[in-house]
Structure formats: C-alpha cells, structure tokens
Amino acid sequence: MNQPIAHPNRSAGLVELRIPSKAEWVAVARLAVAAVANRLNFSIEDIEDVKLAVAEACTNCIQHAHGSDQIEITCETDSDALTIRVRDYGQGTRPEAIQSRRVDEPRVGGLGVFLIRSLMDAVEYDVHPERGTNLVMTKKVTA
Amino acid sequence: MNQPIAHPNRSAGLVELRIPSKAEWVAVARLAVAAVANRLNFSIEDIEDVKLAVAEACTNCIQHAHGSDQIEITCETDSDALTIRVRDYGQGTRPEAIQSRRVDEPRVGGLGVFLIRSLMDAVEYDVHPERGTNLVMTKKVTA
Amino acid sequence: MDIKVNVREAQGDTYVVDLNGEIDVYTSPKVKDAIGDLIDKGHYNLVINLEKVRYIDSTGLGVLIGGLKRVREHGGTVNLVCTNPQIKKIFDITGLVKIFGIYDDEDAAMKALV
Amino acid sequence: MDIKVNVREAQGDTYVVDLNGEIDVYTSPKVKDAIGDLIDKGHYNLVINLEKVRYIDSTGLGVLIGGLKRVREHGGTVNLVCTNPQIKKIFDITGLVKIFGIYDDEDAAMKALV
C-alpha cells in the first residue's frame, strides 16, 4: 500500500491514475482510460472494449485483493497500441485462480478475466499470493 | 520532475492522476475530474465549472511551467466539497504573475486564472520561481 | 454514471424492469435489489429492458444471471430487451445469448414470455 | 474530445465557420487556422457558429478574440451564434459579451453582420 508509482520506462505518453479500491471509483478509471484511448485512433467499439477490460480489472482488485486500499492504473500510449497496467498491493492469488470460462449454465461470477482476455489483444497476469496482482494488457489500434 | 506523488493526508476519497505536460492530455484530466465530481452531488453546471478550472490550470502548466514534463492532479472528495490540486515541477513564476483580469478590450490571453478564480469557491496558488506551481482549489457542493 | 431502475406491472403476472444508465460494480446492487424484490413477491416472469443501458460489466451480467437462476426455480423466466450493439456483443462473447432470451423490442420479449 | 471545423460562404461577402466539438488547448489551433485562412483571403465579416460546441476554454476564447482583433483592423466583425448556457456563462463572466455580438441563431447573427 501507498507505494509510489514505479516508473521503469517513463514515456511521453504515460498517464497514471490512482483510485481508492472502492466500487464508486471504478467509473473514474473507466472514463479516464476511455479519454486516453480517444487520443489514439481507436474505433468507438475498441474504446468500449478497453473501458470494460479496465473496469473488470478494477472490480477484481476491489473484490479479491484484500488489504489493498488503492488501485494503480497506468496507460502507455504508442501510435499503434495502448498498454494498460492495473495493479493492486493487496492479498494476491495463485496463478490457477486466474482462469476464464465461457458460460454454459447460469452461474454467477467468473466472467471478468474471460472478458479481459476476450476484449484485449495481449493479457499478462503477474500474480503472487502476497505481493498483489499486476495485470498488463494491450489493445492494438487497427487502422 | 518524476517525483513520487506526495501523500500528506491520504484519505479514502483521494484520486490521483498524472498526465504528460502536453496539450493532447488535458482532455483526460478534464474527464477524469468530471467523473470524480459526478460522484459527489454536484449539479451539471458545477461539474462543467470544475472541468474548466482544471483544464485552465493544466493549460497554464503546459504553457508556462517550462521544464516540467508532467502535471499532477489530485482530487480529494468530501461529502460537501471537492478539493483539486494541480501542480507542476517546472519553472515557476512570481506571485505577481498570477493575476486575473476581466476583458474590456479584445486582448488575447490572461483569462485562465480569472476563470479559475471565478468558477471555484476557494483558490490558493503556491508559486515559486524555481520549484514550480502548486494550485489548490475547492468547489463546494451546494445542496 | 448512475443507474435508474423503474419497475412496471405488465399484462398477466409479468413485470418489466426498465434500466437506464450504466450497470457496474457500483450500481449493480440497486438492480439486484429491484429484481430480488420482485422475485420475493412471487413474480417469476420478468422482462428486463436494457434499451437505455449504455454500459454493463460482469457484475451487471452476474445480477441478470442470478435473477434468471432464481425465477427458473419457480418455473419462470427472464427475457431481455437489448439493442445496443456493444452490449449485444458482450452477451455474445460470454455465451449468455444461449441462456437468455434476448429481443429487439419489448413487445417481442413480452410475447415470448407469455 | 475533438473539434470539427466547417467553413461555408454565405450571402454577401460573409463566411460562416461551423464548429462542432470541444475547443481547448489541443484543438484550438485547428480553429485558429481556419479563421486565419479566411482573414488571409480578405474575408472580414464572419459568423462563428458555436451551437454544436460543448466546451470552450480560455485558449478557445483567445482564438475568437484574436480573430475579432484582426477583422476589426479591416473594418470587419465577428458575430457568434451560441445557445449552450454553460458557454454563454463563460462569455458573461469574462466580459466578452460586451465585445462580441452573441446571437441565438445564425439568422440573427447574419442580419446583424450585414
């Protein structure tokens, strides 16, 4: 908690956001990232995909990363891709937990990671039971 | 530059944002802050006021704070007020420079600080020629 | 960034839930409560109108799935009205199109119910 | 978060500049260029239609003021069409209402020009 945001590869197009790990602030992350995506040449549909992926990631931090009071979202923009990192400093999880499934019976839950993987072009989870979860996901601009 | 965001009074409702000090990212600050304001009971008009004040502050960082590559925006929310800090780490200015004027002849420029002071309920500039500029402004929720 | 929920009685013993806004982790409890109330009162045939929903996430989907599960236990069903292509896409990629009846207008959703 | 600029020739030697979107530090250079082009070509009586502008900041105001200054040197003028209450308020508190002719529709802005 409360660590300064690390900047290994600070670039000109880096936007960093921190929100409290509470449901009411997810909309802020969603809209800020949509505004970032708007600066690239994304279609409206792609921007909606990115919004949803970020929201799912934040929702998971809030619901599963116990002990983390903040969520850190960084956006790195290129002319041809948007890379978004969502991380918490809470109680993490085991890699096996990060599974995604399609629905074939009405069961509540378990759709977040599936949606993230479906909507983004590259998704990498760095999970650790103690250190919290670090998700890096990329959406490519398709011209 | 590149200082970690300082958290003297971290509170539950604190949202922090960093954008590159470039014109194209001001819209991200504007929309993120609007999303934060939306979480309080602000009227649409008040949210527009807050958006414009933040944009004017960011525009000034971009146009006047030479040597600062980032702008830091923090929003602290209360049930009855939104306090926004906008700071840069660039070349600052002298207090006398922070003046506001009304227009009585068509002259370009010099409206930003005036608008900030007009639209927000409390505005405090901490200016320094070397350390950069720190603006703290508050908008009260009027029920 | 909020949700408006409106519940209307329709023909037969069916109820329509109109949703207007965004359904996410913050707003979905309100939707869940509205649907839960109806089910608690013994109404098991529902149309949920998503025409004015601009955004839904997995929490919102979870509320809809949860509602469907509960009414099915009583032989009821939940039909959805949805026209937004982005939201349709979400039902599509999650496979929920195969679980929910999804219709382009309320009339069709209603007819399929009774 | 972008601006669309459209220039139309109107009656007499007047031109209308239609703006659609948000005018801020990022988008205002595009507006400045469009107005500057017209003035460079000797058109000094302009109507700038802000009806579809959702947002303007001091950079945008500066572009309008700069245009007005330039056309006035040639005996011309700039009239604005503006209906958005928030934008009207900005012209009001900055005192720009006293410098620009601001009208509720293009017809009125046009008539006041010629």
Ligand SMILES: Nc1ncnc2c1ncn2[C@@H]1O[C@H](COP(=O)(O)OP(=O)(O)O)[C@@H](O)[C@H]1O
């Ligand atoms: N930030 C996180 N911290 C801890 N665990 C996480 C995090 N993100 C995902 N997980 C794990 O991945 C699982 C699958 O997540 P998801 O697909 O969104 O479904 P759900 O949240 O409904 O369980 C979660 O149940 C949780 O165990």
Ligand SMILES: Nc1ncnc2c1ncn2[C@@H]1O[C@H](COP(=O)(O)OP(=O)(O)O)[C@@H](O)[C@H]1O
């Ligand atoms: N972040 C900042 N860094 C340095 N100088 C600033 C900053 N913000 C405001 N100023 C000073 O305040 C002056 C007034 O700003 P403003 O009212 O926005 O008008 P303008 O930007 O058009 O000059 C600027 O010209 C500048 O000297």
